[in-house]
Amino acid sequence: MDYQTAQIAERLKKARHEKGLSQRALSERVGIPQSQISKIENGAVDMRLSTLVELARTLELELILVPRKTLPAVQSVVRSSAPRRVSVDPSVVKELKRVRENANRFAAQFAKLNEFARLQNELRDIERMRAQILDSAPLRELNQSLKKLKAFQENDEAMKALRKTAEQAAAFRNQLAHSAAAFENVLPKSAYSLEEGDDG
Amino acid sequence: MDYQTAQIAERLKKARHEKGLSQRALSERVGIPQSQISKIENGAVDMRLSTLVELARTLELELILVPRKTLPAVQSVVRSSAPRRVSVDPSVVKELKRVRENANRFAAQFAKLNEFARLQNELRDIERMRAQILDSAPLRELNQSLKKLKAFQENDEAMKALRKTAEQAAAFRNQLAHSAAAFENVLPKSAYSLEEGDDG
DNA sequence: AAAATAGATATATTTTTGTGTATCAATGAT
DNA sequence: ATCATTGATACACAAAAATATATCTATTTT
Secondary structure: OOHHHHHHHHHHHHHHOOOOOOOOHHHHOOOOOHHHHHHHHHHEEEEEEHHHHHHHOOOOEEEEEEEEHHHHHHHHHHHHOOOOOOOOHHHHHHHHHHHHHHHHHOOOOOOHHHHHHHHHHHHHHHHHHHHHHHOOOHHHHHHHHEEEEEEEOOHHHHHHHHHHHHHHHHHHHHHHHHHHOOOOOOOOOOOOOOOOOOOO | OOHOOOOOOOOHHHHHOOOOHHHHHHHHHHOOOHHHHHHOOOOOOOOOOHHHHHHHHHHHHOEEEEEEEHHHHHHHHHHHOOOOOOOOHHHHHHHHHHHHHHHHHHHOOOOHHHHHHHHHHHHHHHHHHHOOOOOOHHHHHHHHHHHHHHHOOOOHHHHHHHHHHHHHHHHHHHHHHHHHEEEEEEEEOOOOOOOOOOOO
C-alpha cells in the first residue's frame, strides 16, 4: 500500500471517529460488513471506487481530483475552515468525546423530537466552550444521562429522561457561559461533530 | 454508475487530453491495458482505488477527501488557479491542440536537449497568445515540422529539424507578440499543458 | 487509396474485492 | 466479576476487476 491510499484510509477512519461511529454502526449505515470496514481502514484491501464513494458520502466527505499544483492551496482552505484547536485537560477531552459519540448515536433514534434538537444545541455550545471546562465530573454525569436514553423508545418515559438531560446540559452550559471569552471562534458545523483535541 | 464516480472518470479523461496523451500512450506510462482505460473512462468498470491513484499520479492529479462543507471553497480555489478561458476560432483551437499534443508526445524523447526546451517555451507563449491568432495556417505548418521530429533519434538530422522548428515557432511567436495586449493573464503551469478552449 | 492511429469492444483467465458469518482479544460499562 | 462493545481476523463463496490479446470502426495522415 502506498502513501496515497494509506492517507485515504486514515482520513476515513478519522472521519468515522469524529462522527462517533463504531465500525459496526457505520457498517449498518453504509451497508458494508464491519469486517470489510476494518480491512479497509487498515489498508488490507484495495477497495473499489464505489465503496470509497459510499463511505465518503455517509461520512460527509467528498472525493475529488485536484491538480497537483493546487494541492497546497486546497489543503490550506480545508484547514482554515476546520475548527480551532485548543489544549484542554485530557480527562475533559475524553468525556467530551463520549458526549459527542452518545449524542450522535441517538441522533437517528430521536431525530423528530424537538427536545433532542435542543439538547444537541446545548451540547454544541458546551463543546465550543471546552476551554472553560476545568472539571470533567459534570460531563460524566451528562454522559450517564445520555446513556440512559438508549433504553427508551419514543414514549413518555423517554421524553422525561430527555428533558431532564437537556436541563442538565443547559445548566452546565450556562455555568460555562458565565466565564468571559466563553465561545471559541469556531465555524458552525452542520452536524454535531467538532474536532477531537487528542491529536494536536 | 452514480454522478460522483462519473465525475471522476470525466476528470481523468479531460486530464489525459490536456496532456495530449492517447489511451495507448497513457496505458504504457501507467502500466494498465488500453482496453481497461477505455472502460474506466466510460464508466464501464468500478475500478480499484490503487488504479485510480496510479492514473491520477501520472496525470499530475491528486485524489483527496475533503469535508463536504468545504467543497465550494475548494472548488473555487481550484478554479481560480486554472488558466483563463478565451474564445478562439475553432480551427485555431484544433491546431493548437495538436501542437500541444505533439509537443508533449516528444517531450520524453528530447527531454535532455536544450533546443527542445526552447521550443517548448515558444509554444507556450504562442498558446498564451492564442487570442491573437487569426489564421490557423502557420499552426498547421508548425505541426508539420513537429511531426517530422518523430522519425529522428538524437542525431545531427534531428538537431537540424529541431532547430528549424524552433525558429519557425519563434518567428510566429514574435509576429503575435507585436499585437497589443498579447499575453493572456495566465498563471504559469509547470508542464506544457494549457486549457483547451473547446468546452466553454 | 492505403496506412496509421485512436478509441471501443470481445473473450478467456487470473486475481481480488466483497459478502455472510463467526470467533477472538481487549477494553469499557454495570 | 460479569456483561457488552469494539475492532481484528478467519473462511468459504460469489462477483467483479484486471490482464493479455485481438478485433473493429472511425478518423487522420501520408
